[in-house]
Amino acid sequence: MKNENPPPNFNMRNVAVWGLIIAMFLVMITVTQGNFNSVPEENELNFSQFSQQVQHGNIASAKIDQDARIVTGERSDGSDYVANIPFFDDKAGDLLATTDIPYEYAEKKEQSVLVGLLMSVLPLLLIVGIFFLFFRSMQGGGRGGAMSFGKSKAKMLTENTQKKTFEDVAGVESAKEDLNEVVEFLRDPSRFTRLGARIPTGALLVGPPGTGKTLLARAVAGEAEVPFFTISGSDFVEMFVGVGASRVREMFADARKHAPCIIFIDEIDAVGRHRGVGTSGGHEEREQTLNQLLVEMDGFDGQEGVIIIAATNRPDVLDKALLRPGRFDRQIEVPYPDISGREKILEVHMKGKPISADLDVKYIARGTPGFSGADLANLVNEAALLSARRNKLKITMREFEDARDKVMMGAERRTLAMSDEEKQMTAYHEAGHAIVGLNMPGSLPIHKATIIPRGRALGMVQYLPERDQISQSRQEMIASMAMAMGGRAAEEIKFGYDKVTSGASSDIEHVTKIATAMVTEYGLSDAIGPIAYKDNDQGSFVPGIGRGSAISPETAKLIETEIKRFVTEAHEKALDILKKKKKDWKTLAEALLEYETLSGDEIKVLLSDGIKPKRPDGGKTKPAVSAVPTTKKPKGLGGAAEA
Template sequence: MAEKKTPPPSKNPRQFAVWGLIIMLLMIVFAVSQSGTNSAATGDAFTFSEFRDRVEQGDVQSAKIDIPGGVVTGTLSGGETFSVNVPPVSEDPAGEVLAGADIPYEYAERKSENPWLTFLFSMLPLLIIIGLFFLVFRNMQGAGRGGAMSFGKSKAKLLTENTKRVTFEDVAGVESAKEDLKEVVEFLKDPSKFTRLGARIPTGALLVGPPGTGKTLLARAVAGEAGVPFFTISGSDFVEMFVGVGASRVREMFSEARKHAPCIIFIDEIDAVGRHRGVGTSGGHEEREQTLNQLLVEMDGFEGQEGVIIIAATNRPDVLDKALLRPGRFDRQIEVPYPDIQGREKILEVHMRGKPMAADVDVKYIARGTPGFSGADLANLVNEAALLAARRNKLKITMREFEDARDKVMMGAERRTLAMSDEEKAMTAYHEAGHAIVGLNMKGSLPIHKATIIPRGRALGMVQYMPERDQISQSREEMIARMAMAMGGRAAEELHFGYEKVTSGASSDIEQVTRIATAMVTEWGLSDEIGPIAYKDTDQQSFMPGIGRGSSISPETARKIESEIKRFVTEAHEKALEILKKKKKDWIALAEALLEYETLSGDEIKVLLEDGTPPKRPDTKPGARPAVSAVPTTKKPKPKPLGGAAEA
C-alpha cells in the first residue's frame, strides 16, 4: 500500500504580512527604548539656574556636554554626580557658563546614527498604510472569485467528474423529462451523429416545474450521463448594483465554458435575470436588462456556441422575456411536474437506498398516501422517518415511522403536552367523528385512512383520507361529497352540544367549503343558475373572485353568484346534518372509541361500525379511560380551533 504523503501546509500571504508588521513594530519599539536608555540622565538632577549657581560657587569639578541629547553631566567637588537638562537650542549656554568659570569640560562624542533605523523611522507611516491597504484588499477579495475586487468575474461553479457524479439512475419520477434530455446527452457524447445530417441541437433547454421537483438534479444528471463539465450558477448571481457587472459575468462565464467545451451551463432561477424588459422604472439602462441582453447575444451570436448547451430552471415561465423563449435560444421547454404515484414510488426507493428498512414497509402504500408531494418532500419524509427510528432506538425503519413522519410533515408535530379538559376532548372527538361518518356515507368521498384526536400542529384533531389513485380532475359528485364531509364537524357540534355551544373549530372547514363553492360557481360552471360562464377576477383584495372592487359584472349577477355560493354551502351543511341524524348510533360509537383510543385506523373504524367491536391492541387496555358520551360538566367550553378533515 502506497504511503500517504502529507500535503504541504498552505501559505497565506496575509499571515506573512501580519507577522511582518508585528516584527517591524517590535523592532521600532526596542530601538526607541534603547535610545531612551542611552540618553537617560544619571545622578542629582539640577535645573539650569541651580547649575549656574553651583558653577559660580565653584562646586562643579568637571562636566560633559551632550548637545544632541540636551543633557549636561558632571562631578561635584564632593565626588557626587549631577545632571542638567538643557533646552536643545543652537547656542551652547552650558559651555559658556563653564568656560566663564574656568571649569574643565568636554563634549560627548556623537554616535553615528544607524541608517536602517533612520530609514525605518522615515518609512514607518508609509509601511503602515501599505500594510493596512493590503489587509483590507485581501478581506474584500475573500476566497477566490467571491470578492468585491473581482465582481466582474463569473461566479459559476465548475463541477467535473471528480465531484460526486449524478446519473439518470439517481433521478426518478420524471421519466418524460428524462426522455426529452436524452438526445442532449447523445449530442454531447457524439455530436457528429447529428451534424452529418444537418441537424442542430437546441442551444438551450428550459426546465419548468414547481419547487422541489428535481430540476437541478436533472440537469446534473445530464452532465453525469454525458461525462462533461458542468457549470452551475444562480440567476441572482448576475445582478449587481453596478451597471455592466452582470453582462461582464455573462461574458466571463461563456468564455470559460468554451474552454471546457463540450459542457453544460446550468442557470438556476433564471427568472431573476430573464424577466420582461421595459418593466422597471429605469428603462433600458437597468442593470438586469443589460445582463439579459448580453445573455441573449451569447446564446445566439454570429459565432455560435459549439458544444455549449445551456439548461435553465424556473417555476415562473410566465414572467420570462419572449426573446429568451424564441427558437434558437430556450426553444425547448421541458415540464418537470409533481410525480404521479408510480413516480413517487420510484423516488422513495431511491431515497431508501442504503437505509435499513423493516419488512413491513410498503413503498406503494406510502406513495398512495403522499399525493402532491415533490421529490424534495419525499426525501424529507424518508429522513424524518429515519430520525424517528433513531430516537426510538430502533435498528430498522418501520412502517410506523413512515406514518408518523407523514403526519408530521403534513400537519406538524404532535402536541401531547397540550392540556385539554374532558369537555374539549369530547368536543374534538364528536367533531372528528362527524367528519368521518359523513365521509363514509357520501358517494364520491375518499376512503378514510385514520381519525385522531391527538393535537398536531394547529389542529386538535383530524381525519385523513387515502386516495386510491392520483386525481387529475374532480367530478361534481366528488366536490359535493367533499363539502358535506367538511361540514360534518360543525353539524356534529350542533347536534350533540347544542347551537349555543358551537365553537370556532370549524373555521377552516367553512373556509374550505366556501372556496370549493366559489370555484364551482365562478370558474367551473357547475351552477345551474349561473351557467358555464367564468366570472373570475384578478382583484386579490376581494374575498370571492369576481365580486370585488374593479369587477366588470353587474350587481344583479353578483347577487346571483353570492346566492349560489350560499346555496352550495347550505346544502352541504344540511346534508351533513341529515346523515348524522340517520347514523347517530355509528357516530356516537365512533366518538366514544376516539375518546378511549385517541387514534383509529380506517380498518379499525370499518370493523367498529360493522361489528360494533372496539379495536384490540396489545399495548392498550380498553376501559382504562372511560368513554365520554356527553359533556361531563356544564362549564361553557373555550373556543379553540379544532382540526377539520385533512385531505391527503
C-alpha cells in the first residue's frame, strides 16, 4: 500500500549525496592520473632492468623526471627507453652518479594551489560523505531505518486512494448502520456537538476472520472522505522496551495533523491483551504500548475529529480498560452473513465478470451457509478459473457447483487407484448415509451423493438445511447422528462385522460431539437433566476428569453412560432403517457404482419411480444442478474418510 506522505525530497537527497561522492572519486582519479602519467608499453623497463642496463653500459643518456617518477633517454644502440623508478629517495640519481653516463633532472612543474588543496581535502570529504550517507541510511530518512525504532509504521490513505464505500460492502447491514453514525459525525460534527452529544471515541469491530472488518473500516473512511491511517497491532511491539509507546505517540500526533481522520488498528489483540500476566521483557514492552494507547485515547475531547476503529476476532482477551466508556465503548458485531447477505456479497464479487444468464445467485447463496465474505470471494474466483480452464466465454452454474465442492471438500482425486472392492465398499457406505437420511424425520434434504474421492474422503453425501439454522431441535440432532452412523451400519450389514473399515472414523467423531453436547451443554438427557457440565477452559466435557470438585465420579460415569446411549441408539436406528429399506439401499449403491455422482433429484426419482439418470454420454458425466440446493456438510458427516 503506497504511503501518501513520504519524507520531502528524501530520494533526491540520496541521489545528491551519492552524486557528490562519485564526483569526488572521479576528481581524485583525474588528479592522480595528471600527476602520475602512465608509462608507454614499448621499451618499458622496471628499475631492476634499468640498473642492469646501466651496469652493462647499455645506457647512453638519461633524464630523470621526479614528478612523473620515470627516467627517459637513449640506449647505446640509439633506441629510446622509459624506466619506472621507485617512490623512495632519488635512487636513479644515485645510481647514475657512480657511472660516466651523462644525465640531468627534468624541470619540476609547479603544482596549482587548487590541485594541492583538492589532494589534501578530497580524501577527508570523501570519508565524511560516506559516513553521512551511512548515518542517513541508519536513520532511514525518518522512516523505517535501522535506527528509527520509535517511528510510527502507520500507513495513510487519502480519500482518493483505493477508495471504498458502503456499496462495496455487503452482507453486514447491521454493522453498516452502526458505523453510519461515525460517518455522519466526520462529515458534519456540529450536527452532534450543538446538542451536547459526543461521538464514541473508538469502535471495536468483532467477528470471525474473513467477514469484512477491514473493508468496513475503509468504507467508513471512503464514505466520510477523510484520511485513513492503518496499522497492525503487531507493528507496535518490538524487542526494545518503549518502542511501541513511541510509535503510538507519533501515530496519534500524525493523525491529529490530518484531523478529521480515522485510525484503524487491525488485530488489536496483539497489543491489547490483559495486563498483569507474565514477567518477560516482551510482555513489559506490550504493556507499555497498551498503557500509551490508553492514555492517547483518553486524551481526546471529542473535538479533534480523530476516531479509532479496531478489529479483532478475540474480544475476550482484550484488557477491560480498552473497552470502558471513553475508549472502545462501542462494539460492533460483524458475523457470518445470512442467506440474503451472501446473495448481496456474491453480486458484489460478480460485478464485471461474464456471468451466464441462467445463473441463479440466490441458489448459490442457499448452498453456502457458514461462508464468510472472503470465502464467497474465493468461490467466485475459483468458478472463474474453472471457466477459463474449460475455455468457456461465461461462468455458468456448473462452474459454481464444481468450485463450491472444491472449496469445501478439496479437488477431485480421480487418479487415486481404488480396487473394485474399495469402490463397492464406498458406494454402499455412502448409500447407507443417504437412505438413513431420507427416512429419518427431521433430517436435512440431500443435495448430492458421490463416490469420487475429494480431499481425505473417498466419497460423501451432501446435505442442506432449507434455511439458515440458528439452533437445532432434539429431533434434528438425533436425525443427524443416525445419518452419520448410516455408513458404519451399511458396512456391517453388507460386508460383515470383520470387514468393517476405518472409513467411518470422522462420522463417529461427529456423532460423539453431538451426543456430548446434548448431555453436557443442551440439557437434553433425561438422566442428567438441564444442567451444564461443559468445561469452561477446554470447551467440552472430558469424561473422568470434569472440573475439579464441581463434578463427582458418579456424575462423570452417568454422563459417559448417557453419551454412549445416544451414540448406540443412533447406530441401532441406522441398522433398523437399512434392513427395512434394503432394496432401496442396494439400488442406490449400484447406481453410485455406475454413475459415481447422483444429485438429490436423481436419487428421489430413482427410488420412487426406478428411473435411472439420463446422461449425455450414457455414463459418468456429472449431473445437472439439482433443484435441491447444496450445503456445506457438517464435519465428519457422510464422508468415507481415508484410513
